[in-house]
Amino acid sequence: MIVYLPEIYPDELVYSWFCRYYVHSGCLTHKTALQEILYNRCNNPSKEFLGHLNPQMSAALQQYYPIENLVLYNTMFPQYARFISLDQKKEALYHIEHDFCDAHHLFSILPRDDEDKFMKYCPICVNEDRQQYGEMYWHRIHQIRNMQICTKHNCRLVNSAVIAKSEQTFTLCPAESFVIQQKPTIETDPLKIAFAKYMTDVFNAPMDLERDIPISAVLYHGMRNTKYMKSTGKTRYTKQLAEDMKAYYTRLNLSSIASMYQIQRVLLGDRFDFSVICQIAFYLTVNINDLTNPTLTAVQIEQEQEQNTHYMKDRTPIDWAVYDAETAPILEQVAKSIYNGSASETGRPERVSEKMIYRELELPKHRLEVMPKCRAIMERYNETYEENWARRIVWAYNKLKSKNEPFYWSDIRRLTGVKKKNIEAIIPYIRKHAKEETADAIIVLVK
Ligand SMILES: [Zn+2]
Structure with missing residues (x-):
């Protein structure tokens, strides 16, 4: 039961709100807090969006705010969806709002640059938030990619130690516990300020949900x-x-x-x-x-x-060699994150299919065929369904094991979607992807 949900602050990420819920609710452990928020113990909270909420939490949220408003004003939705077509925008909004769909399935979310790897904050906002609210929180506007300045204070943003993207072992990291008091550095270059202001205003402008x-x-x-x-x-x-x-x-x-x-x-x-x-x-x-x-x-x-x-x-004839070389490092990151599971909110390792790559990179049809560097990456990640199922099983086993609670084959099946009739074909791959003792333990469990 949701006992107490604090008020959400202006421009606060839903994730930040949940972090504060964890701090304020008096939930004894991090685990209980996550259980109260998320659909089941296998879900991870989402830093940029809502995550897969459980019915009680979703009902509790709706008492305070319409979920659509939360998506529009308290997630990074406007960064990814502002310029997509009207149909796609409406569909994405619908799915995030109603079935808490993982946003990676709805529009392109490209890998981050090194400068955008961590959650950012403004040292002056930290002080103001503490004065006004008694605590600081993660501001959405500071997390826009390529954003280097807080446009309210013309202060340079500082990286925290909290990783910005979805991870496999996911935790609630309240800003209060992760921010280090810093002396603010004021930006004086008017052009840098103007560009940051421009991105801020574009991000905050109302989204047109009528015209296409x-x-x-x-x-x-x-x-x-x-x-x-x-x-x-x-x-x-x-x-x-x-x-x-x-x-x-x-x-x-x-x-x-x-x-x-x-x-x-x-x-x-x-x-x-x-x-x-x-x-x-x-x-x-x-x-x-x-x-x-x-x-x-x-x-x-x-x-x-x-x-x-x-x-x-x-069009200016495309220099395929250059295009291929430019796309390859991005493709490598996307493929890797799909393969190891960090691309999804559950953390489940997936097969790197061409379909996913075309969607994630928004590549035109058949484009990969003329890009040898990219093709080579795709081949490296190529695997059979059986091998992918085996990796999913190993992942699920480790995930469940880390919770220190008893679990059964049915838990693994639910997490992985693997059917028992395929187990014999999968076993050799389990041995390939797990340590010997782990593989033995898994096989005892699934047989
Ligand atoms: Zn600021």
Whole structure:
């Protein structure tokens, strides 16, 4: 039973709220807190989204706030979903709200750069929060990728020791326990401040859940009357734009600067990355309202769509070797996180299928066929269903074992989805992926 749910603070991550629930509720252990929040003991809380909540928790939340509002105002949803198509956006919202679907199945969540590996905080906000609320919390706005400054205080953000992505051994890390008192460093570069402010405002702008205006059309019109597009609108100089943007954002010390292909794919309407779009739009000085609340007419949208078909045929020829080399390290990280389970909120290791890779990287059909470096990675991760089932079983066994409670084959089956009739074919792989004693113990349990 949920006894006491504290008030959620402005711009607080739901995850942070749960962390404070754990601190305030008087739950004796971390484990009990997680059990009160999550669907079952096999779920992990989600740092960026809601996680798989149990019915009591979900009912308790709804007493305070509509879940849709929590998703929109207290998760990182606007970072990943702001620029996807209206249908996809609505579907994603529905699934997160109603069946607590793992967001990785709904839109692309790319691996993080080193600079974005940890939860960030602003030392001045820490003091203000403590004065105003008696405690600090994880602010959503500080966790935006590529965000280096708190725009409320123009203060540089500091990395905590808390890893930002989903992990296999997941814990509630209240900001109060993980923040180290720091002397604030004030940012003085007006351009850096302006860019951080731009991302903040785009992130916070209301999300349009009515109209479907493709971001590619918005950027097409934002590019008119710039030197990157001929006045006829029929030719676009993407390569020049990418080079100029690179020089510009290098001066700003941005940790991940949009590449030529990322830019091209956003402009062609097959990628929707928040950071890439903010970089293009800020560089082209598209105003925030035109970006987040565009008022293009049907004719203007059609104009871009027509030109787009033309650009597709006429696009700067893709240097496949470069594209392959650029994509390979990203693919490696995505494949690894699917393989070892850190890509999913449950932590379950999955088979790296081409379907998943195409979805995660938003690659056009058959694209991998002409990318040998990427192909080689896919082959390295290639495995049979039986081998994957074996890895899932080993994972489930270790997970259940670490809880120090009795468990049975039925628990493993529930976690892994593996059927008993396949066990004989799986056993050799269990031996391959587990230590001898573990393998023996598992086999006794499953036979
Ligand atoms: Zn601040």
